[in-house]
Amino acid sequence: MDALGCPRYSDYYHSRAIVTQNHKGGTGKSTTSGALAVAAALDMHLNARTLLIEWDPQGSIGSGMIQSVAEDDVFLTAIDAILGVYEEDSDYKKYLDLGYSEEEIIESMPFSTHLPNLDVITAFPTDARFKDKYWQCSREERTELLLRFKEVILPVLKKKYGLIIIDTPPEDSPITWAADEAADGILVAVSPREYDYASTTDFMLTISERFKQSPSKGENLRWFKVLAVNVDDKSPYEKIVLDKLVRTVQELFMSANIKNSEAFKAAASRGRTVLDIKKSEELCSPKQLDVAEESVMAVYQQFINEIKSFSVKERSNA
Template structure:
């Protein structure tokens, strides 16, 4: 057997050992809950985002007697179940809170703002694209004042954006964005579930709306990716120039309008590559957020990325006319490091007002939370998964950055 034949043999053997799509997603993405993760029988991930009655009344407003009367009516009418009773307090889950917001006619994001797409990208690997995407999406979903419906669209074939937060039922059908975009180009591909669903009478619009998986937050959903989504690139290069252009625009013209009926803000996590799947996202996005670790090599790589992005956007069908906003943010920043401080100063001089002045700090809390399949906003200091200082450092930096980000987003999306 030649070396080339041996490589083919190894590939065949690895495929035999590889789990199928459904089993892999269940293993990688399902939230795992043990007895240690339960508080009075409630999943810790759910418990950490509960609010008590006083906090809800401060949010919604109204006199205490009127508020309590309406709260009783909501429970009596079966709109929500009885709250969790702990330490003489009534605690309401995130799902119950959003039912209550609807019941009290609390203002929605969509009342005064247009739906927007925010793409998080940088061709330099390890710059915190996925962690930045998830923590920002979580922060936005937890912002009850904003009251927006959030979707995370994972276009990285590694599929890491949904790990630990996606809730998967045993009878779930797994559809990725690549499945949706390629359906008409691979009608003979039995592995594409979209064509199977279409053959069984489902409408394409309904399939798109059913793609997102729910999470521990009732207003946050995730559309996952999977390694075989790499085939989008292969299919693109097999098409003629006109069909290539149509494929790049399909997400923007066909899929995105359907998603924007369901979601106010869509965060896209891109892979660290310059390829047709990233071009498709750039063709559709409104906002580009570029995370950068303030180190010498990351600065050089991001400089090259920005040069490439400048050219790439001009070569897309819309020639970049869809881009309304671009900002960079320094992440994983150690303010006690002189080299990193000097790199941030270099960014301020070169990027200027396109760099957020608030940074996301380097903290062990990010790593500890990721190991649990959560963001730093999904943990409590009392869980002691890191030191109190590291917890405060991470959470405070995220909240300060989100406040800056939110101001810009609200102004940009105002009707």
């Protein structure tokens, strides 16, 4: 698109980091993260460089998107970059000792995917060590750890990517707090099930208090929304739960939602999103794929319009 002279997203909008979150697992959060990242990358009118950061040590959506890996490629996760300066035997520290700057190391961390303007940074189970490191630190050191991604790593990534989506683990722990500190916005994905509703309600009641205790006091957040996913429009029970959810979160609730469809499971089993599969592959019924794609795109359009609304750059009249 750049070769055709089309305007870039970064020409008009500031780069934003959006964290997808829910402290309960199995809500469809990772599926949502991947689908929104791919939708943004496929949006030719948006023309934005998009980065998906896998923050969950148990996640796999990012690694499934990587196009190719050479034998000598070194995987560095976001947590590796945060802890690398503290760990003498880490790959990150070794690169620093070889004379590379932090900016050079961070710029080389993302891997390319099947889409030219979508890159990913994966996570590994070893990232869980962040929590151990955090609890071993003094109060001042804990603050430094929580802010390192925001103050050192993210600014480098924002120079290249207009939209950064961070898929966090289903837990309320230091590893999630570090992502929240860097977030410009938070998207809470919730399924219309009674137990998911109860968990999300508890989450909404506690998150404001937690942000008050955080280094940034939540002042970094410009946007916060709740998204219903895995919705079955034919279920009277789910409609009742959705109504309860709307009454609880009110204006924070996104009007569009992601529907329940077999296509999501079919795509996930192959490490892809529903926007990456074709009807000719016969992985699910054509109708199920239509339902999935249409709902994802409806959510994406609302999502990206809302992100744009607080990201416009001030332009000179000269």
